Amino acid sequence: MFISFEGPEGSGKSTQARLLAEFLCEKLGADRIVLTREPGGTKIGEEIRAVIHSLRHHEMAPTTEFLLYNAARAQIVAEVIRPALAQNKIVLCDRYADSTIAYQGFGRQLDMEMVRTVIHYATGGLKPDLTFYIDVSVEEGLARRNHGHARGEELNRMDVQAREFYERVRAGYETLIREEPLRWVRIDGAREIDKVQSELRQVLVSRLVFLTANLR
């Protein structure tokens, strides 16, 4: 089973993905669970991540940014995600191709047909079975990011875009959720960490029960 986590900056999705992975490791055994992230998750992908997100690269063209995310994605799909799924593991991925549609397609306003074609090429058409959208408003997300920065967390190049960019990203996610309502589960991320986590666990357990029942 392939599960992805999406959401705006400061939604807390990385924390939620980690907590859900810990829960699943406890229930099913650590050898059944893979927690990874995009961009990154492989040696090559982490190096690409450093290039894309470096604040030194303010001159990066939108097309370069788009292709680098997809290069990192091609690697994680080939090296981590497909092999894990072939071994029947549960893969939890902190961001995946929907981020490119939301950020580069809607945010940077790149040609959407080209965006989808290249994603298909990078992933071989592999899509998550379930995608959690950790929902916080643009204001809340940016406020959390700034708060984190004030406490010493690093800002990356994607954290310092104009506000309209994040508004377009958010509208993009709304479109994606409308397109595939069965794959997406929207979770209110404005609540305390443990409340959000307990809803994630409930949804996941009910999905697993449903899938198991339908496989019999």
Ligand code: TMP
């Ligand atoms: P995060 O690890 O804090 O989620 O940061 C990743 C940043 O990269 C975030 O601003 C979203 C951005 N991103 C894209 O713009 N396109 C992509 O395809 C991916 C995976 C991430």
